[in-house]
Amino acid sequence: MDKSLLDDLEEKRRLGKAMGGPEKLQAHAAAGRLNARERLDVLLDPGSFVEISVLARSQLPELHARTPADGLVCGYGTINGRIVYVTSEDRTVQAGTRGRVAEKKTNRIRTLALKHGAPYITLMEAGAGRFQEISGAIAADVGYRFLEHFQMSGKVPQCAVFLGACFGGPSFTAMQSDFVSIVRDNGYIGMSGPPLVRVGLGREVTMEEIGGAVKSARETGQADYLADDERSALQSVRDFLSYFPSNADEAPPSAAPEPAPVDSEEGRERIAALVSENGRKPYKGDELVSLLVDGGKLFPYRASYGRSLFTGWGRINGEVVGFVASNPMVLGGALDDKAAIKARKFVDICDAFHIPLAFFIDCPGFMVGPEIENKRMVSLAARLLNTMAGCTVPKATIVIRKAIGLAYLALGGRPMDPDVIVGWPTSHFDPMGPLAGVELVHARAIANSDDPDALRAELIEKAKKDADCYRAAELALIDDIIHPAETRTVIADMITRTAATRKTGFKHRIDP
Structure with missing residues (x-):
């Protein structure tokens, strides 16, 4: 084979891994963020990542040269020695928006994860699809990702990490996952971001008001883990998966016993x-x-x-x-x-x-x-x-x-x-609690008693004895105390x- 062909291959691979270029990568780092490839280094076992579709690019002529890997790094690697499939959005390429080629890459990764019985992990930092590639009638053929997540559900563990403002489609698919981690002050979950709220409702709102990390973890419960930084968020995925089988055909992984x-x-x-x-x-x-x-x-x-x-x-x-x-x-x-x-x-x-x-x-x-x-x-x-x-x-x-x-x-x-x-020995059983039961059943008798407080106390004490755990054990309603x-x-x-x-x-x- 002519050496020039191999040289050309290596050059195309190099360009595919270039992401948004030095200036954008530097700005990304200055904001205290890891880039799409660095995140995989943290998430996966050292040296285990194998990239798929590094040569992919947008097929729009005006975007072709500016979309290395079409803004999505994806492939497979290992976590604690077990295979996982992963996609990592690259915000330095077209603000991380999802192009049609990138969606094809994602479809491939989801398909392989399900076919090979391996967990699927998505690292998200951007919003929905790239408008210039999905606008118009072609929108009638987008959205297969939701079906794919449904097909994986209950068969392989699915994890999502919110590393940026991921309004719209990414939020929806993340909610179809089994574990969602979000980075404080950086991650956002919601139906749509402030611009669409402004257009649709004529209201000015902040991203925090829509779905900031703290709100998502504490108020809506749409984030399962609130991380203080990106590394902690990525580590949470490793920790979560350590308790899970790679797929539903396996038993949960055992570990060496430790004293409690x-x-x-x-x-x-x-x-x-x-x-x-x-x-x-x-x-x-x-x-x-x-x-x-x-x-x-x-x-x-x-x-x-x-x-x-x-x-x-x-x-x-x-x-x-x-x-x-x-x-x-x-x-x-x-x-x-x-x-x-x-x-x-x-x-x-x-x-x-x-x-x-x-x-x-x-x-x-x-x-x-x-x-x-x-x-x-x-x-x-x-x-x-x-x-x-x-x-x-x-x-x-x-x-x-x-x-x-x-x-x-x-x-x-x-x-x-x-x-x-x-x-x-402290346990007791009751349909509604002794106090409520006594009031419900004996309210008239208590009211008509010469000493309502004494009668109430007597009835409550009897109700407590009837609810005692040893009574339940004597009746063989529980196995033991x-x-x-x-x-x-x-x-x-x-x-x-x-x-x-x-x-x-x-x-x-x-x-x-």
Whole structure:
């Protein structure tokens, strides 16, 4: 082969990797941002990235020379030795807007991820499609990406990282993903940006008002992880995937077992002292769970959203477990709309990828009142119940204190068919709580009593005795009452006992 042909190939490859050129790259770096290729160096194992379609360019004559790789770096590499497919938007090329050729590249990466059973990761920094390439009647043939994300859902893990203002299409596909990380002060999520709001509504708004990182993580829950910088956001993807199989045909990856804090005498004392028999004295749900897991290490899911409930992943004797724990530090552990939305998505993800679940219940019920009804609380509670009823992974339910009404069911109560259900000595069961029950049933008798306060106290005391955990154990409605320090062993035994019947394979899609 003529050497000039090979030289020409190398030159075209070099130009394809040039991105937006030295001036734009320098400005990008001056803003404190990594470029599209540097991000892949952080995300992937060193030296593992293999690029696909580096020679791609826009086919519009006026853009051909100015669109190396058509503004999208994509290919495959490894994270902790396992293959992943990835796309990384290059904001230094045409502001990162998506051209038709870049969309073809993305389609190829998604197709290969699904075909090869590997996670798909998208690093996003720009808005929707490149207007000059999709305007007019050709718009009738755009949007296949949404179908592709749906086809991957529940089959391979999907991750999205918001590194810039990604209004429109990128926001939609990110919401179809299983894990969304966003960078504080840089990432933005929304239907459309300020210019379209100005045109459509005649209003002046900021990007922060539409969907800044803090708003997305705390108020809307559309971001699962709030990162302080780009490196932390990229690391969060590595951490998330460490708990997941590469695809639904595999089991979650095991790791070398580590001791948990509760394995020490000090840890046993800490967990026993953490929860008071006084149901009004709060504690942190994540602190309780951290005492039980290998190395005390947890990876939280939507830590800033629906904070009356902790959700996250950890390990028990090296095996991955998804944890759902009441957090009485917020709303006394009651479930509001945000907590219900978070729990439903979390359980859905764990079930799709065969991750056993452990529930820790200390919940006075779902929130009530006109304000919460305006948020469709009944429908949200019903969706969570449906998800729990359909969940087939092994489930351990540990009642810490309050197991009240519908919330008890939604957090893994007996009718949800847990593989083990136990209570701590502080636990109790009731359809609506002793105080509410007494008032509802005995209000007239109390009002007509010579000593209403004394009668009320007597009836409440009787209701509390009827709700006592030992009564539930005597009736064989729960499996046992355990010492708090035995909780880790109960979960570990559940994982061992269910191992022979656990199955892999595609189960269901995961709703946004």
